[in-house]
Amino acid sequence: MKTENLLKQIDFIKEIDKIKYIQRRTKLFNSDRRENDAEHSWHLAMMAIVLSEHSDCEIDLLKVVKMVLIHDIVEIDAGDTFLYDQNKNHDNTAAEMKCAERIFGMLPKKQAEEFVQIWIEFEDGNSNEAKFAKSMDRLEPLLQNTSNNGGTWKEFGVKYQAVYDKKKIIENGSKELWNYAEKLIDESVEKGILAK
Template sequence: MEDALEKQIAFIKEIDKLKYIQRKTRLFNSDRHENDAEHSWHLAMMAIVLSSHSNHEIDMLKVIKMLLIHDIVEIDAGDTFLFDTTKNHTNTEEELKAAERIFGILPEDQAKELIAIWTEFETGETKEAKFAKAMDRFEPMLQNASNNGGTWREFNVPYEAVIEKKQKIKDGATNIWDYARNMVDKYYGK
């Protein structure tokens, strides 16, 4: 029991590093960049508030777990900007190694559970993963809209790229996608 507690505390200390991973997006109406810990917390709260908009009945505890842990791998792998044209934003071997190392700090049963939940999110095939991914894609859109285009403007992201990368929202929450699409159309003058 004491060994398990030591491992759990070591994990808690390790994930504090998530607070230092800076994202490209900025906080609402702000010049300050969001960090991964703030992002994860915000997504979990969004899921709670917006769960009635999910396309399906979902296990909210699983969704919240996904959203709180999905970016922990970025402690080792770093944050990849969704619109990066040189590095693909799909699951990489580097991220899997990070998941195994970081979650592997925990006792074996907890490590297996969190790796399985992280993998389910990354694969994006279950109704919970689709809704969690919808939240992950929607939050930066709201931030960009509040910051006069934010990263869309800063990195000259074309309208078509935004639509292509963000339309996965509809897989988890169709009416949130409709809202998001209207927001993008308005920004780009469509």
Template structure:
């Protein structure tokens, strides 16, 4: 029997186990434990399935789930960039592209090409699927920070205006979820877990 194709697939499966060790800045709901990238991706994929009905347009949910399960795999090589980082840019970088080529490149050629294409689509954020997937990616940490009394907002002195700016990406995927998110952000100010900048 020829296991050459299967061995490539197994090599990829081994490699992506490293995603479980990449810690994010955000913490689990009502917890002081940092979330890892694998937990994050799983949570987003489930969220997308549950919230798909709120997308601005009909979406291919399987493609969205695929995007969300692989979108942070590149952080094995490139590391996690905090959304509110003032030094590093949170847009897709050369390092992330190299990581995508290397990690997905472990797979048989057509599978590698498919996943790189799906990853690129998510990063570009132009299709309805990518917009909805990116909305999930911004919504989950919002829920986490609220559940943790401000979480990374307080820890890194992130202000209301910056949160609103970064989270506005949600509306491209779902106006309905954006309205809900805005209410949560405004309530966070009233509850003292988020501060407005002094003008």
């Protein structure tokens, strides 16, 4: 049984290496190079660890870290959808659920079920852990775009209200981080790197 589980786990580990090839629209801090999903997930995990004291509620930090490391693995099959895409819904959870079932289904049954449940919990965004994990997911690209003189906002003509509306979810996990983010958004307009 252990050998069978190990072989499934190794196959899964090999499969998720593909996340390194999923390019996001957002660029690395102070860089012209686009970030990949693996870099994004690692960065969110570090952010969750470093910023966890700013969560409005008590959270299970290990669960948050699992969420941010797992949440984009489905993009191996589904691809990355740009947050500000006007043509494709960013919350295509039904299609992504099939991807989650395939990829996480490579694992032994108990682990597969746990990973799918963590992924669903993140997507639903209702638990304290999911709210904080989503705060990290929305804060990181904001920090990147402000470091890149408007970055993808300028590149794709994204305006203030779209940024404000998409980033407001940060408040669900941390009012303090939202206050910081809101200030960054306003400063970005003042600096001319985000169009009103």
